[in-house]
Amino acid sequence: MNCSRFSRTIRIPLYAQKPTVFDKLYFFFFLLLPFIYCDQLVDPVLIPRQFFLTVFVALTGFFIFRELIRKKSSLDFAFMNTALGLLTTLFITICLISIVQSVAVSESIYVLSKVTIEITFFIITTIYLLRWNS
Numbered sequence: 001m002n003c004s005r006f007s008r009t010i011r012i013p014l015y016a017q018k019p020t021v022f023d024k025l026y027f028f029f030f031l032l033l034p035f036i037y038c039d040q041l042v043d044p045v046l047i048p049r050q051f052f053l054t055v056f057v058a059l060t061g062f063f064i065f066r067e068l069i070r071k072k073s074s075l076d077f078a079f080m081n082t083a084l085g086l087l088t089t090l091f092i093t094i095c096l097i098s099i100v101q102s103v104a105v106s107e108s109i110y111v112l113s114k115v116t117i118e119i120t121f122f123i124i125t126t127i128y129l130l131r132w133n134s
Helices: 021-035 046-071 083-100 105-133
Strands: none
Touching (some): 046 105, 083 105
């Protein structure tokens, strides 16, 4: 069998262009995440990592907002008009309502903030990936 027509391959470099600010932010976020630890807190792993994720989400949100202002473009939230977007909104609403009936209000607020930060991370990452592919 002659495979000469398949012998030509196009080599695409790993990075055809210079890494963006977002590439560097995500790289350092995942690089530093295992080293986030503080033994002076009640939960030495989760609370510092949630704070680290919060700072990361704030930084990436700032850079996305700055890029939108500079390019005078708008965001596409079409991916939130799916069942996932509805379930996310419903879940956050249930968490807000459950704070009223909670025995430990501080735990409820912690869980709500954790879930909100994780969902915001998902949304910002999705926005970044959608803009990167376009």
